[in-house]
Structure formats: structure tokens, C-alpha cells
Amino acid sequence: MADIPQLRTVNVTRYITPLREGGSLPAIAEADDNFNYVLKFKGAGHGTKALIAELIGGEVARALGLPVPELVYASLDEAFGRTEPDEEIQDLLQASQGLNLALHYLSGAINFDPVVTTVDAKMASQIVWLDAFITNVDRTFRNTNMLIWHKELWLIDHGASLYFHHAFDDPEGHAIVPFTLIKDHVLLPQASLLAEVDIEYKALLTEAKIRAIVALIPDDWLHWEGMEKTPDAIREVYSQFLLTRLNNSDIFVNQAQNARKALI
Known part of the structure; x- marks a missing residue:
């Protein structure tokens, strides 16, 4: 499919x-x-x-x-x-x-510079929503983790996301906390359509789609020191974290909206 x-x-x-x-x-x-x-x-x-x-x-x-x-x-x-x-x-x-x-590798791409390139409200809101959803701490003015390639914006480097898994305790609790670091997001000032994007993205990210993405994690990456859970059990934790977070998206959307109001 x-x-x-x-x-x-x-x-x-x-x-x-x-x-x-x-x-x-x-x-x-x-x-x-x-x-x-x-x-x-x-x-x-x-x-x-x-x-x-x-x-x-x-x-x-x-x-x-x-x-x-x-x-x-x-x-x-x-x-x-x-x-x-x-x-x-x-x-x-x-x-x-x-x-x-x-x-x-995007050969010839240049780092996104918010002073040079303006991102429209819809795309800014989409990217801010994504990063609040996956708790990505790394899309700031200091390190935008976006490239301009063939005059288009591309997203890279999501390795600092999902930071709950470094402790792996209480993933359900972590899933429903606001993402306060969204206040540092490089595109937050332009992200005026978060409520609209929230409706669209919640419809797109079905449970089947989330589970299919999590299923891509190879077993080889899931043998962690001190972890007794099987690879399938660990994948289930990731799926439940993402599904719980999605079902409670108003928490991180409201946090982002409030952080944006404080900025502007």
C-alpha cells in the first residue's frame, strides 16, 4: 500500500x-x-x-x-x-x-536564515505543530535545522526529538505535558494558524499511520542496556506516547499559542 x-x-x-x-x-x-x-x-x-x-x-x-x-x-x-x-x-x-x-544529501543546500527567508504562516504553523508534537528541542535561531535547496525549505535533523525516551519512565505522563521549549522555536512568530493546522494534522495522522511509522524501527536498535522490554513492547510504548500526545494536542497547541502571544 x-x-x-x-x-x-x-x-x-x-x-x-x-x-x-x-x-x-x-x-x-x-x-x-x-x-x-x-x-x-x-x-x-x-x-x-x-x-x-x-x-x-x-x-x-x-x-x-x-x-x-x-x-x-x-x-x-x-x-x-x-x-x-x-x-x-x-x-x-x-x-x-x-x-x-x-x-x-542535498548537495548545494544552504542553511535557512530567518533574516533572509520569510516562511508563510501556514508552513510556519505546520512546522511548529510538528516540533511541539514530537518534542523537538532543536529548531531554534541558534540551530534552525532547516535547509534551502532549489529555493525550497527542507527539514533535517530530528534526532533530538522524543526526549522522554532517554529516561523511558512514565511515557504516558510525558505525552500530556506542554512543550515549554516551543518558546524558542525559530518560526513561532509566524505560526498564526496553529488551530487550523491542528485540525488538519489530527485527521492526517491516523493510528494506523503512526503504528506503521513506529514499526520501521529495527529490532537491532531496541536492545538497550538495562531494558527488559522486548523490541515489540518498546515499539508499543512509542506508539502509545504518540497516540496519547495526538489525542491531547490541545495541550501543546495552547502552549505554543501562549508562547507566541508573549513574543509578539
């Missing part, structure tokens, strides 16, 4: 260069389909949880019709990186054998 999300799997063939502005040392790499990707490593700081947040955040954005580069599973062979001269990068590559996550 066309509405069931699927990710391709590529094999990484060449490490090109690290992107050192990212705290987790993502890299530009080439794969066996001859495309370049921004590669996110499971062996980096927050491990597979950052990949899960990237996957869920990106695919929720795509389901809502927002522009996100293609996400793929990226396989690293055990021999990959042995000849890498940088010891830190070699350690990262060795710790990331197996399945990682990558985004299609």
Missing part, C-alpha cells in the same frame, strides 16, 4: 567527510546506489535512540506532507573504517557496524 512507509537499505561504500558541526559526528558518505548521504551513526553519543528519534520525526513530517530528505537504513560492513586515519572516527565506525540511518 502506498501509504505504508518503507525505507530502502543501502550499503555504505565510502566515508567522505565528517560534519563536525554535529555533536554526534555525522558524516557525508557514499552508498552502493551511487548517492551521497548524511550518515547518522548508532555508535555515537545517544546511540540508537537518536536514530529512532530521527526516523520517527522524519517519517511523521513526511506523513504530514512536509519536505524531508529521503531516509534510508545504511549498513556498515565490519571491515569499514579500518583504514580511517582519525582514531576518533575509526572508533565511531567500528562501534556502528550493522544498521545505521542516513538522509539523502
